Amino acid sequence: MWGCSDQSSQGATTVTTSDLVGLRIKTVRRQRGLSQAQLAHPELSDSYVSLIESGKRTPTPAVLELLAQKLDCSLSYLINGVTAEQMEDIELALGYARLALENGEVTEARTRFAELLVNNNLTGLTTLRQETEFGLALANEACGDLDKAISILLKLREEELPQERRVEVTMVLCRAYRDSERLTEAVEVGERMLSGSARLPWTDPLVELAATLLSAYMHRGDLLRARQYAAELLNAADALGTPRSIVAANWMASNVAYLTGHNEEALSFAERAMAVQLENGHPRSVARTRLSLLQKRLRARPSEAHTVRDMLRATVAEFEQTSTSTIDRAKAHMELAYAEYMTGDLDKSVEHAVVGRNLLPEFGHMLGAEANLLLGRVYGSVGRSAEASTHVGSVRDWLTPLPDSRRSASIWYATAETMEQLSDSDGAVEAYQRALACVGV
Known part of the structure; x- marks a missing residue:
């Protein structure tokens, strides 16, 4: 059991850094009605027991085990302050x-x-x-x-x-900042950790942290830095040769290629990541990678929209059966909604856009803005202008709590175009202004 190793490592730390062990020995000894000399005899000296109880000596594991036997208590209690139970x-x-x-x-x-x-x-x-x-x-x-x-x-x-835990904490923090659109902070925490670890050899956790940092570069539009960093990560992954590093590096290289207009290169990297993930990945990770690959295919090859839509329908079912989060499931439904829209099944597009949006926290999430924008376009395309305007107008509610970013600028711009199509000139002007503000213009 993983907890057993934790107990031993935790015990070593507590014994060498705290006076609590001595206090526990003293407390139990008194409860048992023993003197220090009685507890010590015959293996130890009473002076040594006194030093342990006062925190002036650190008992060895063997001595701790002996004292636990003499005191008729668990070793776990002496070390951690809790019983074995x-x-x-x-x-x-x-x-x-x-x-x-x-x-x-x-x-x-x-x-x-x-x-x-x-x-x-x-x-x-x-x-x-x-x-x-x-x-x-x-x-x-x-x-x-x-x-x-x-x-x-x-x-x-x-x-x-521990070093590996610190890397994991930093990676999740970087990711959370990125997903909150707090991109400056995402970059700062990622760079600080990686620059401090520059002399350490690459490991899977470090590659995954670097991949998360790379995604923050992409989100804030620093594509030159992202492309350079993607090449560095590919070299690191090739040197490591581990499935985790290969998937992370190739996936991020795919994202960079896609954003810089190299669609076929992007699909090539993504397919390599998918192949390795299928052989080695957790079902949840496989489902996520498959969804992202299909997303790229849908954007890069519109002529394959029907095929991709059918695959996305299966992927949504896979997400429902796999241990994915509510945010993951929202992404899957939203991507299927786009595919249904592209292939002309507007009722299905609305259905999945609403499901995806309803899985999200209320406001303050990019996906929610995208869902309402898609709903506005669908209703607008069938002449239901009032409903279209309501959904497009609510994009503002979802975007306003978020910091300015390249992604929010893109959504504001698309919203402005849709408002123009719906003859909402004033709303379009405001949305165009918000898009420009997001990119500092």
Whole structure:
């Protein structure tokens, strides 16, 4: 059980950094009605026991085990301040929370992680507490509460963490900033970590962090830097030769190629990532990669829209059966809505756009703006102008809470064009102005 290794590592840290172990020994000894000399005899000296109890000596693991036997208490209690039974309960609760998150039951996962954090027995178990807080941040992110996830991650980042955990925390923080359109902060946290790790050899977590940073470059329109960085990541992944690094590097190279107009190159990179993911990836990761690949095919090859639409219908069903988050499912329904629109099935397009939008947190999310824009176009195309205007007008409600970015500029511009088609000249002018403001003009 993964919790067993945590107990031993946590024990080593606590024994060498805290006076609590000595205090626990002293408390249990007194409860048992023993003197220091009685506890020590015959293996130890009473002076050595006195030094341990006062925190002036750090007992070895062997001495701790001996004292636990003499005191008739668990070694877990002396090390961590909890009994073996309490430790087992904590590990079991954390395991259930992690399983809920893995299975896509993100609301339940968030509740379980939050409940575990109020357990007083967790206070002295630093590694388990950090694991729980990281899980809660991931659950909040999956639920769409990015501000809460960021708050937890910022606090966690200030603590002493193992190197791999620090990389993971930084990656999720960078991703949450990016998805919140706080792109300057996303770049800052990513660059700070990677520049500090410049002399370390590439690892899968570092490649994935670098890929997240690269996506932040793309979101803010720094495509030259993104293209240079994509080439660096491909070289790193080829040197590592691991599935995780190959998927991350090729996927980001695909995104950069797509944004710079190299559509066939983008599909080539994406198909390589998909092939490796199919052989090695978790079903959730396979589903996400497949969705993104189909998205690129739909944009790059409009003539294949019917084929891609049929594949997207299967992908939506795959998402429903796989442990994907509500945000992931919203993306899948939105992409299918676009495909249905392109192939002329407007009723299906509306159906999936509404499902996707309703899966999102209320306002403050790009996908919600895109869903309403698509609904406006669909209704406008069949002459239902009033409904079209209502949906297009609500794009403002979804975009306004978000920081200015390249992506929001694109949506504002598309909204302005749609408003012109709906004869809303004043609204179009305002939307064009917002688009220009987003790019600093």
